[in-house]
Structures are given as structure tokens and as C-alpha cells.
Amino acid sequence: MPRILAVTAGSSGKHSPVTSALRELYGAEILPGKACSESGADRIWRKLGLAERIGTHATNIRMLNRAILDRAGTFDILFVVKGNFVTADTLRRLKARGDAPRIIGWSCDDVYLPHNSSVVLREAAPSYDIFYTAKSLNISQGELAKMGFRDARFLHQGFDCEMHRPLPDPDSRFAGLITFVGFGEEDRFNKMNYLARNGIEVHVWGNGWTRAMRARADQRLHIHARPLFGDDYADALSNSAINLCFLRKLNRDLHTSRSFEIPACGGFMVAERTDEHRAYFEEDAEAVYFDDTRELLDKVQYYLRHPEQRVSIAAAGRQRCLDSDYSYHRLARDMIEGRVS
Numbered sequence: 001m002p003r004i005l006a007v008t009a010g011s012s013g014k015h016s017p018v019t020s021a022l023r024e025l026y027g028a029e030i031l032p033g034k035a036c037s038e039s040g041a042d043r044i045w046r047k048l049g050l051a052e053r054i055g056t057h058a059t060n061i062r063m064l065n066r067a068i069l070d071r072a073g074t075f076d077i078l079f080v081v082k083g084n085f086v087t088a089d090t091l092r093r094l095k096a097r098g099d100a101p102r103i104i105g106w107s108c109d110d111v112y113l114p115h116n117s118s119v120v121l122r123e124a125a126p127s128y129d130i131f132y133t134a135k136s137l138n139i140s141q142g143e144l145a146k147m148g149f150r151d152a153r154f155l156h157q158g159f160d161c162e163m164h165r166p167l168p169d170p171d172s173r174f175a176g177l178i179t180f181v182g183f184g185e186e187d188r189f190n191k192m193n194y195l196a197r198n199g200i201e202v203h204v205w206g207n208g209w210t211r212a213m214r215a216r217a218d219q220r221l222h223i224h225a226r227p228l229f230g231d232d233y234a235d236a237l238s239n240s241a242i243n244l245c246f247l248r249k250l251n252r253d254l255h256t257s258r259s260f261e262i263p264a265c266g267g268f269m270v271a272e273r274t275d276e277h278r279a280y281f282e283e284d285a286e287a288v289y290f291d292d293t294r295e296l297l298d299k300v301q302y303y304l305r306h307p308e309q310r311v312s313i314a315a316a317g318r319q320r321c322l323d324s325d326y327s328y329h330r331l332a333r334d335m336i337e338g339r340v341s
Contacts, residue, residue, distance in 0.1 A: 002336065004028035005075035005101075007064065009082035011037060016081060017160040018106060021332035029075070031067055033085040034060045052119055061120065065090040075101055077336065082107045083128075084118040091127035104335060105131040105149075108157050110251045112143040125149045132335055136276065137252055153340050156280065157257045158328045159264035159321060164234060166266035166318065172239035177203050178300065179240035181228055182258065184208030188246040189217075194293040196220035200300055202244070205236065237265035241310065242300060245271035255280065260326045263287065263317030268310040270299055280326070286317040 004026050006019040011034040022028035038056045052058055064085050068078065072094060080086050083105045091103055105128045109116040112135075125131070125148035132155040138144045144152035169175070180192060183206050192202045196218035204223045214223050228236055237243055243262045247253035254276040262269040263281060271277050273289035281287035288303065290296040303310050321327075334340050 001026060002076040003074065004077045004079055004336070005031065005068065005071055006079040007031050007033055007068070007081060007086060009033050009084065009107075011035075017158070017163075017328040018332055019079070019081060020160070021328045022079060022336070025329060025332060026336065028079070029071070031064060033064060033081070035063045036060055049119075061085050061087065069093060072097060073099055077102045077104060079336075080105045080128075082109060082111065082116075083121040083124060083131075085120060086124060087120055088124040088127055091124050095127060103127060103129045106155070106335060107132070108134040108257065110135045110138065112138050112147065113251070116251070117147075122147055130338075132340065134255075135252060136254060155331060155335065155340050156255060156276070156326070157260060158326045158331050159257075159260040161327050161329055163230065164237070164261045164264040167231065167234050167238040168266070169235065169239055172235055174203075174236045174239045175241075177201075177236075177240045178242045178244065178304075179203050179205070179236055180244040180246065181205045181233065181236055182246065183248065184210060184213060185246075185248060185250065186213075187249050189213050191246065191293050191296060192244070193218055193221050195297055195300060198297050200297070233261075234265050237262050237267040240267060241307070242303060243267045243269050245269050247272050247274070260321060263314070264321045264326070266314055266318045268303070268314040269317060270296070270303070280324070281317055281320055284313070286313060286320045288313065 004022055006022050006028045008016045008019050008030060011032055019030050023030060036056050036059060041055055052061060065087050068090055078101045094101055111117045111121060128149055130151045131144060131149045132153050133144060134155060134157045136154045139152060139154045178200060192204065195202050201220045205226060205228045207227055209223045209225045217223055245258045245262060247256055254274045259271060259277060259280065269287045271287055271289055273291050277289060283289050288299055290299050
């Protein structure tokens with residue numbers, strides 16, 4: 001059983017399905033990337049390119065790296081989520097030891113893009129033994145190799161076994177709704193506003209939905225400008241008539257966490273058509289896909305008229321999650337045991 005020290009990308013107590021799986025499977029010790037809450041001033045330092053040297057962000061980096069080095073010799077694997085806090089100096093010092101740990105990185109974000117990366121990660125890239133990314137473009141276009149990662153591999157996202165499970169409830173407040181849960185983005189807004197203008201009631205939960213978007217929204221597009229967590233999230237995915245799955249263009253998504261979370265909850269998913277989506281769930285049997293707003297509207301109208309097909313497809317999607325084991329527990333095992341080619 002390897003001894004694992006795992007570093008999250010967020011604050012203490014923030015849920016990370018991969019690190020939680022590592023703790024349950026291997027008894028991993030978890031260190032938060034942010035020991036202290038960052039303030040508005042840190043956003044200013046970040047814009048000025050000074051966040052790694054000034055402010056709470058810089059303090060968090062120093063505290064985390066000190067904590068890692070203090071534990072040197074007590075772990076066989078250092079598992080780092082995203083990597084914007086673990087410095088090149090720390091990794092070099094670990095690798096110089098006689099009992100040097102294996103250093104594994106993982107990110108569901110597109111770390112090749114500046115808004116998801118940092119000076120710390122770019123400097124540390126050559127010191128990782130292996131880095132897993134959920135963005136296939138990072139691999140197919142050689143982007144992580146350009147950043148300095150010596151061994152970069154693609155690994156899709158997944159679902160949390162405990163959180164993402166069916167919670168059927170005919171009296172749920174989400175029952176019968178057409179739902180999207182996710183961050184605000186113009187492309188998503190335009191697609192859902194198109195549905196609304198064509199007579200479809202759509203409900204949206206999440207952050208990032210601006211006042212300007214809400215002001216432009218058709219009366220049938222209901223933007224609840226707050227996220228859903230835990231059982232509320234599983235309730236929404238389980239009981240909505242249709243769960244919309246949009247990809248975030250800013251992150252060049254070809255699949256996203258919702259691609260697995262919706263079917264895992266037994267929800268009926270209508271998602272953007274990509275090769276990755278079609279590889280994970282069979283089209284029109286385990287999920288439904290669309291290319292443009294016209295096809296989206298046609299699919300929504302059709303499946304609203306055919307609830308029995310929605311039930312069948314949702315059940316098949318849930319079974320595919322189980323049969324193919326898209327869980328983060330399996331993904332964590334694959335990364336630790338080197339099963340990903």
C-alpha cells in the first residue's frame with residue numbers, strides 16, 4: 001500500500017473527488033492548497049503578476065511547500081491537483097532525496113491556458129514524473145510537452161460514487177424541469193435563451209450569470225444565480241425531465257464533469273455532440289446529443305413528448321457509468337497504479 005500525500009487545488013474542506021478517493025482507497029493524507037482564505041487584494045496582485053510574491057496567495061504557497069517538505073520521507077507518492085501552489089524548488093528537493101517520492105499531477109482544467117495556469121506550475125513542470133490532464137487537446141497538440149512535462153497523459157473526468165447517485169423523488173422541486181447547472185457563459189446563455197424564445201421553460205443554477213444576461217433573458221429562461229451542491233445537485237440531476245450538458249468554450253471542453261455526473265445520478269442527458277461524448281455514452285441509447293440550437297430544440301421537443309424513452313436512456317446511461325466504472329475511485333487507482341497509457 002503506497003503512502004500518499006495529496007495536495008488539493010482549493011481551501012481546507014473543499015471537496016475534491018480525486019483526493020477523497022485517494023484517502024478512502026489508500027489512506028492518503030490531504031493538504032489544502034489554500035490554508036488561508038484569499039481576499040480581493042489578491043486579485044489585484046494576480047492581475048499585476050505579483051500574486052506569487054505578495055499577499056495571501058503567496059503566504060499560502062509558502063505554508064503549503066513548508067508543510068510538504070516537513071513531511072518528506074513519510075510518503076511514497078506526492079499527488080498534486082492542478083499544481084498552481086507546489087514550487088519547482090520543493091519538487092527538486094524531494095527528488096534529490098534517497099527516498100524520493102513519485103510525483104504525480106492531475107488537472108481537470110486546461111492548464112495550457114494562462115487563466116488556469118501559473119508561474120509556479122510552469123516552472124515546476126519538468127519535475128513531475130507524470131501529469132494527467134482531462135483535456136485531450138493538451139496531448140494531441142503537444143501542449144503539455146511544450147510546457148515542459150516529460151510524461152503527460154489524457155484521462156477523462158468521472159463521478160463521485162457517494163455524491164452522484166440517483167435520488168428519485170416525484171415530489172422533488174426539480175421534477176419535470178429542463179435544467180442546466182453550471183457556470184455562466186455567453187454560448188450557453190444563447191442556446192438556452194433560444195429554447196426559451198421557442199416556448200421551452202429552462203431553469204439554470206450556478207455562478208457567473210451576469211446581470212446583463214439576466215436582463216436579456218426571455219421570461220421562460222429562469223436564472224437562479226446560485227450553485228447547487230451535494231444532495232441538492234444530485235436531486236436536480238436525478239429528477240429533472242431533461243438535463244442540459246453544455247461544454248465550456250473558455251476551457252476548450254470536449255467533455256466535462258457533468259458528462260458523467262448526470263448519467264451517474266440516473267438523469268436524462270442532452271449534451272453537445274463530440275467524439276469524446278460519443279465514446280463514453282452511446283448516442284440515442286445512453287445519452288442524446290446535438291450540434292446546434294435548431295437540433296437542440298428539436299431534441300428537447302421530441303423527448304418532452306416521449307417520457308418513456310427518456311426513462312430508458314437515463315437508465316442505460318446510469319448502467320454505462322457502472323459497467324465502464326467512470327468513478328473517481330477507479331480513476332484514482334489507475335493513476336496511482338500506472339494503468340493509463
